[in-house]
Amino acid sequence: MSGFFNSSIGRKYAMALSAFFLIIFLVIHLAVNITSVFSEDLFNQLSHFMGTNPLIQFGLQPVLIFGVVFHFVMGFVLERKNKGARNIKYFKNNGAANSTWMSRNMIYSGLVILAFIVLHFIDFWIPELNTKYVQGDMSGLLADGEGFRYFEELQHKFVNPARVGAYVVAFILLALHLLHGFTSAFQSVGATMGRRKVMQNIGKAYSILIPLGFIVVALFHHFNH
Amino acid sequence: MNLTLKIWRQKGPQDKGKMVDYKVSEISEHMSFLEMMDVLNEQLVNSGEEPVAFDHDCREGICGMCSLHINGEAHGPDRGITTCQLHMRMFKDGDTITIEPWRAKAFPVIKDLVVDRTAFERIQQAGGYISVNTSGNTQDANSIPIPKHAADEAMDAAACIGCGACVASCKNSSAMLFVGAKVSQFALLPQGRVEATDRVKNMVAQMDLEGFGNCTNTGACEVECPKGITLENIARMNRELVKANLIKF
Numbered sequence: 139m140s141g142f143f144n145s146s147i148g149r150k151y152a153m154a155l156s157a158f159f160l161i162i163f164l165v166i167h168l169a170v171n172i173t174s175v176f177s178e179d180l181f182n183q184l185s186h187f188m189g190t191n192p193l194i195q196f197g198l199q200p201v202l203i204f205g206v207v208f209h210f211v212m213g214f215v216l217e218r219k220n221k222g223a224r225n226i227k228y229f230k231n232n233g234a235a236n237s238t239w240m241s242r243n244m245i246y247s248g249l250v251i252l253a254f255i256v257l258h259f260i261d262f263w264i265p266e267l268n269t270k271y272v273q274g275d276m277s278g279l280l281a282d283g284e285g286f287r288y289f290e291e292l293q294h295k296f297v298n299p300a301r302v303g304a305y306v307v308a309f310i311l312l313a314l315h316l317l318h319g320f321t322s323a324f325q326s327v328g329a330t331m332g333r334r335k336v337m338q339n340i341g342k343a344y345s346i347l348i349p350l351g352f353i354v355v356a357l358f359h360h361f362n363h
Numbered sequence: 364m365n366l367t368l369k370i371w372r373q374k375g376p377q378d379k380g381k382m383v384d385y386k387v388s389e390i391s392e393h394m395s396f397l398e399m400m401d402v403l404n405e406q407l408v409n410s411g412e413e414p415v416a417f418d419h420d421c422r423e424g425i426c427g428m429c430s431l432h433i434n435g436e437a438h439g440p441d442r443g444i445t446t447c448q449l450h451m452r453m454f455k456d457g458d459t460i461t462i463e464p465w466r467a468k469a470f471p472v473i474k475d476l477v478v479d480r481t482a483f484e485r486i487q488q489a490g491g492y493i494s495v496n497t498s499g500n501t502q503d504a505n506s507i508p509i510p511k512h513a514a515d516e517a518m519d520a521a522a523c524i525g526c527g528a529c530v531a532s533c534k535n536s537s538a539m540l541f542v543g544a545k546v547s548q549f550a551l552l553p554q555g556r557v558e559a560t561d562r563v564k565n566m567v568a569q570m571d572l573e574g575f576g577n578c579t580n581t582g583a584c585e586v587e588c589p590k591g592i593t594l595e596n597i598a599r600m601n602r603e604l605v606k607a608n609l610i611k612f
Contacts, residue, residue, distance in 0.1 A: 142608040145567055146539075146577045147601050216577050220535035223576030225468045229369070229382050230461040232435030233534065236586035242534055244579065322580040328602035331595055 149216060154326035156209040157319055161344070163202060168351045174292055175358050182286035186278040189266065189288075210252055217245045240318040247315040254308035261295060296359040305356045309349040316345035364390050364456035368403065370415055371463045373472050380472065382461075392452040396439060397422060397429060399451055416475040422447040424589065427524030430531070431476055432463040437528035437587040445526060445589045465527050467536035469573045482573040483525050483541060489569035490562035491545045493554050504554065513551045520547035522590040529584035529592070535576030540584040542570050543596035550603050560610050563603040 142148040170188060174181035188194055233242050240247065269275050280287045296302055320341035324330050330337045365388045373380030387403050394402070397419050404414035420428035429446040433439035439449040454460060462476065470478040495501060521544075529540035546563050549555025555562070578597060585594050 142604070145604070146537075146571050146575075147567055147604050150577060150601065151605070216579070220537075220576035220579070223468050223536035223574060224466050224534075226466055228432060228435065228463055228466050229371070230435040230463070231432075233583070235436050235440070236532055236583040237534075237581040241579065241581035318580070325580045325594060325598055326578075326601060328598040328600075328605070331598045331602070334595070 149212065150326040153209065153212050153216065154323040156205050156212065157323040159201075159205045160209060161316075161320065161323070163205070164348050168348055168355075171355045172351055174289060175355060178289045181292070182278075182288050185288035186286060189270065189278060190276055206255065210248065213245065213248050238318060240314045241322070244315060244318060247311045250308060250311040251315060254304070254311075257304065257308075261301075293359050293363045296356055297363055299360070302356050302360045306353050309352050309356075312352075313345050313349040316349070317342065320344055364392065364451070364454070364458075366390055366399075366454065366457070367459040369459060369461045370476070371472075372415070372475055373464075375474055376471060382463075390451055392450070394451045395422070395447055396431070396433070396449040396451065397447050416473075416477045418477050419447060424448045425524060427526040430465050430478065430526060430528070432461075432465060432531055434461050437465070437531040438526075438589055442586070443589060443591055445524075445528075448589075465531035467527075467530045467575065469536065469538070469575050470527060470530060478527075480525070480527050482575070483527065483538070485573065486538070486542060486566055486569045487525075487545065490558070490565040491549075493549060493558060495554075507553050509552060516595075517548050517551035517555075520544045520551070520592065520596050523548075523588075523592050524590055526589065528587045528589060530575060532583040532587040533576065533578070534581060534583065535579055537578040537584070538570050538573070538575040539578040539597045539600065540588060540592055540594070542566055543594075543598075543600040544592045546600040546603055547596040550599060559603065560607040563600060563607050567600070567604055 143152055170181070170184045173184060278286050278288065280290065321330065321334075321338050324337050324341075325334075365386070368385045368387060369382050370385060371380060372383045385403055385407075387399065387406065390399050390402065397417070400415065400417055407414045418428045418430055420426040422429075424445045424447060427445075429438075431438065431446045433446065433449070438444060438446045439453065441449050441453055464470075464472050464476045465478045465480075469482045470480055473479050523541060523544035525541060527541070530536050530538050546566060549562060550559050580594070580597075582594060585592065
């Protein structure tokens with residue numbers, strides 16, 4: 139199988155498999171986030187479970203990081219290779235006549251998402267690691283010990299309108315990325331055969347609803363803190 | 364109608380090449396695009412200049428020889444046709460038309476608008492066939508029952524004329540629509556299943572060796588293909604390759 143993953147189609151498969159993993163991850167992430175709109179308690183409990191469960195922390199989290207890094211690195215590698223396959227550019231090329239903007243510019247939507255993930259890591263992930271593994275505070279409690287800290291931290295992050303703006307822009311770009319990427323991943327593994335229209339419609343629904351969910355959560359906390 | 368043509372001129376494979384402007388006049392809207400090119404070439408020959416080299420053969424859309432990237436699209440702005448079937452009625456008097464060769468590292472320019480597409484032939488030679496004993500005892504193909512849908516899909520895939528418009532339109536210069544069609548036309552039929560494993564592996568390996576890019580599923584190839592080859596064929600090829608690797612490491 140090693141020969142397979144070195145082939146052009148094998149790389150497409152690898153890219154698609156990491157995409158599937160990230161597609162599922164986004165659903166789980168949103169499912170947790172959305173609870174913060176309805177129930178502070180539920181959000182706190184879920185966050186605490188996610189943040190302290192060893193299986194998630196030491197099993198799934200490294201897989202997630204690998205998935206994210208792999209998807210980006212592979213994306214860049216493929217982009218570079220593909221650019222090299224046309225050494226002389228067209229004097230005039232009408233790409234809009236035969237393909238969508240999203241499909242031709244995955245690298246740019248991907249770069250914005252990458253920038254967002256860096257911001258997201260600085261915002262949430264690094265402070266979380268610091269609290270839990272550097273300071274050794276696994277309690278998940280507020281400094282005064284009165285209840286869990288997660289909901290308060292979440293609200294605090296969405297006070298700054300600039301951050302909320304960046305958040306919204308990043309998720310719009312994620313929606314554009316997914317509008318091509320979702321169906322593309324299924325096409326790469328050959329799963330669209332005979333059901334392309336259905337997959338495109340599912341892809342459209344997913345690409346709009348999931349990023350919209352994240353945006354709604356951000357805006358909700360910005361206007362309700 | 365009177366037109367301005369911006370055409371890629373390149374003396375040979377080593378020449379740098381450049382876009383050159385030409386004027387043609389009194390072009391009939393009933394002419395085919397290649398007939399318009401013939402008018403230009405007659406004009407050039409009469410004035411002692413080198414005519415523009417371009418590929419053509421049957422001029423009825425089945426041989427796969429004509430190419431040309433016209434106004435930024437493979438085979439021009441019309442759909443489901445080759446350049447020889449493109450009519451001048453698609454353009455207006457006074458238009459400027461840009462004419463370029465297929466652009467891909469795997470399709471180097473030989474001269475002007477003629478590119479070397481033998482990479483496709485090498486991919487075909489790597490597995491785009493079935494081995495049949497022709498000693499006289501060959502089984503009648505009609506005696507093997509084939510489901511109607513499989514026969515139809517195989518026929519649709521076999522409609523590929525190997526012109527290279529898929530490579531030319533793809534932002535990655537990927538040849539996967541071509542290879543997908545060639546793999547599919549055999550994979551769908553019982554006669555093709557016998558060598559299916561080696562075929563897909565060898566054809567994909569040759570495709571990679573030739574330096575074509577990776578498909579990113581933009582679908583540009585499907586839109587520009589003069590024979591309506593669909594992305595389903597790429598999906599089928601991808602499946603076939605996984606299957607082949609699982610069967611035979």
